[in-house]
Amino acid sequence: MMMSSTLEHFSHPEHPLRLKEDVVIGENAKCHVCNKSVIGYPTYTCTSLDDIDCRNLYLHKTCAELPATINHHTHDEHPLTLLLRPVNYICSVCDLDVRFAYACDTCNFDLCIRCVELPTKVTHHKHESHLLAFLPCSDCCDVCYRNVRFAYVCDNCEFNVCVSCAFEQRVLRHDGHEKHILTLMPREALFKCDACGEEAKDSSYVCTTCDFWIHKSCAISPLIIPDPTHHHHPLELVYSIPDMHRYFIRRCNICKQTIQKYYWVYYCHKCTYFVHVKCAGLYLKTPYVDYDIIRTDDTGDEPDLIQFPLSGEESLFDLIVTQCGKLQGEFQGEGDDPHIIEAHWSHKSHPLEQLQFTLSLNDDDNDAADDDKKGLICDGCIQPITVSHPSYYACIPCGFFLHSFCATKLPKELSTGASPFHPEHSLVLRKSDSFCSLVACGACRYSTNGFFYLCETCDIKVDIRCAFLPNKIKHELHKHHSLVQRHFYKSECSLSRMNQRYDNHQVPLRPPPFFYEGVFYCEICEKQVNNQWWLYHCGKCDHSFHFNCLRPYENVKVGGTIEYNISNRPHKLALVLKGSADKDSPHSLCCRCGTVYTFEYFLECDGCGFRVCVECAKDMDSVDHQHRTPVK
Incomplete structure (x- = not known):
């Protein structure tokens, strides 16, 4: 591959560009400037091999060497300078979105690369009697009826045709319908489009052989949206949802409505991100607004509310301790904890000895012992025993452990009104007779073999985690209001973060959409995980879990x-x-x-x-x- 020169380009100041004369590039490679294929053309690429974001940067040699300034008859007041425009800029001539433009910021004038080379005179099949001259225009196009600033004009007949209609393709070969050519039907009609699935009034392209009928606006949709306002990667137009993503129903990430699998869609393969063609078109010219950012935060006058998601399991145990201290009722223990508990109500068969949780500083000699200690799970709250709360009671022969707090400080009874979930009656502290006898929590519906509170009147059981949930919280996914605990019988308990019991990494709860390239599978059930649903994912080890696979099994101590x-x-x-x-x-x-x-x-x-x-x-x-x- 011969390298003939390098170039510093204003659109990519980070690295120089190298010209590749005999270019061998992926079939979907597009020029950064004109958004057309670079296949078969001398092309500049980035010299950096380490920067992932630069690997797909391509510039035609002709585009990279465009003059920095020009004079143009559409704006003869000032010279025009070649600039890289942010989103929501449109060409003053063709009214299409512009990425690179010859611009005059003084006059707010932008001229796209395509329109620089427009001919000054053309003929048109709608007006064959005279040549049409390219001139400023204050009227509408006589073909599409849009108001335009420039048009091809016949002054004698007062006929105007905009740039788009002047050069529209009467016959079109489109990758979205490779079997046959499509013919333009310029007269508008109301019909359901076979590309976007929407019913709208528009000109159309039709296949007279197989009755394929699409909106003109869909037919001219860009193959790539390089800088979408609603996503951080380019979006590619694909003509159906890829097969590997059809396991689940897919939804548009803008309007949240279902995307039918055989309609056209804009797609980011790096993130498994989908957008309707029409929704993407709306946001080509309309700035995307994140309403969660501009909403006022009405929780500012409640600074003591606990912020969810919690940072981890240690925070969950801290929450239990804090909330327990706020509830009515006397603590079971007073003063210093005893060194030996002869017959604890939850483990009467052997004494419990108070120990301190520590981790060895000598990793080489004590890895196995430390691994065992990392797995110490309290038989009361089913949370790990850690250095943050090091005091615990143990029956070593039975492998039975309790945080010192769970052993001595949990109230034996929660008085009437103390529990937000069940305020009607008092609740008494209980544990199942056997570790293999699981109890379903009445609040979150998940099973536990740890401590729970029982309403003896209603036979309602509430596990430790749910018993001490606050009545009102703040949540990062609903920042503008606080959330109040209510009865809702189809709900699921969803404390947000947890350590998977067989991994040293925290597994955070990911709200949809979770951006992930390709398909991925749950480590528990081995079935495909939908990135548009709530899920757990560990970025360090790339492990994923269905929400309902991981949550129900983290309140039971096995072994x-x-x-x-x-x-x-x-x-x-x-x-x-x-x-x-x-x-x-x-x-x-x-x-x-x-x-x-x-x-x-x-x-x-x-x-x-x-x-x-x-x-x-x-x-x-x-x-x-x-x-x-x-x-x-």
Whole structure:
């Protein structure tokens, strides 16, 4: 590949450009200036190989070497200077969006690159008797009836035709309909377009062979929108939703309405971002307004409201501690915590010893021990025990742990009115008899085997996290008003951030749309994840999770074991979460009831593979002993 020269160009001051005479470039490569294909033309490219944003920068040699200033008959008052324009600038001659223009800022005049070379006289099939001269015009076009500032004019007959209509293609070959040519029908008609799917009155291009009928405005839609006002990457016109993105219903990221998979759409492959053709057209000339930014923040007079999303699981435990202190009722413990609790109400079989959570500074010698400690989960709140709240109680033989706060400071009873979720009655602190007996929270509907508060009158159970949620919060996705806790029976508990139990990274909740190139899959169910729905994604390890796959299983502590006799032989069954995208998988089958599950908690024997679902485990009578797996 021969390099003949380099060039400094004002549109890309970061790096010099190199001319490639024998260019071999991707088939969709477009010139940065004129937005036409560079295939087969001498082309300048960026010399930087490291900057990703520069890899798709192409300039035709002719476009890169355009003169810096010109004099033009459309604006003979001043010279015109070649400038790179921001969005929402239009050409003063053709009224189309302009990126590079010869401009006079003094007179607010812009002339696009195309219009610089317009001929001064043309003929037109609508007015064949005279030549038409290119002149300023204060009337409308006699073809499309738009008001124009310049037109091809016949003064004798008072006939005007705008630049667009003067050079419109009577016959069109379009990539959106490769089978046949399209013929222009200049007379406007009301019809449903086969490109955008909208019914509107417009001129049209039709295929007389197969009845394909599209708006003229759709036919001349740009193949690429280089600087859309509503997205941070160029958008490419594609003629149907790509096959890999048809697993879900797709919605326009501007109007939020459904995009039919066989209609044309603007698409960013880097972000899996879609926009209707008509919506993209509106925003070519209309500035995009982020109303969330200009709304007034009405929460300013409530500075004490807690801001959601929380920063992590430690913040969630901090919230429990803070809110617990605000609720009515006396704390269970007073003064210093005892070193030994002989018979805690939640674990009466063995004493609990108070310990301090620490991490070793010698990583080489103690990695395995530290990994075990990082996995310490409180059996009360089902939150991790960390250095932020280092004091905890432990029964090492049973693998049973409690934050010191959960062991001694949680109120045994919440008085009437103390819980925003269930203010009608008092709530008493409880725990299931067995770690494999899961309780469904009445607030978030998710299961837990940790502590919960019980209304004995209504038999309503509320887990620790939901019991101490504040009545009113602030949220970054709804900044202009506070959010008040209300009963809504189709809702789901959605505290926003969590650490996935088998990863050291925080997994933040991502609101839609989440921009991601290509398709991606849930680490739990192995099914495709929709970037236009709420999801969890860890940017460090590139792991993604369906919202409903990750949330329900983070309030249950796994790993506890029981001994169970099968055919008079003892088996140790551990509480595990089993999941499979395929319901025919043997991992999703309960060996007792025969039910298959996509995801479920099982008691499983690691030796022989025998497993029973937690529903069947409730009826198992042959339990000789139950305990927690000891910490290594």
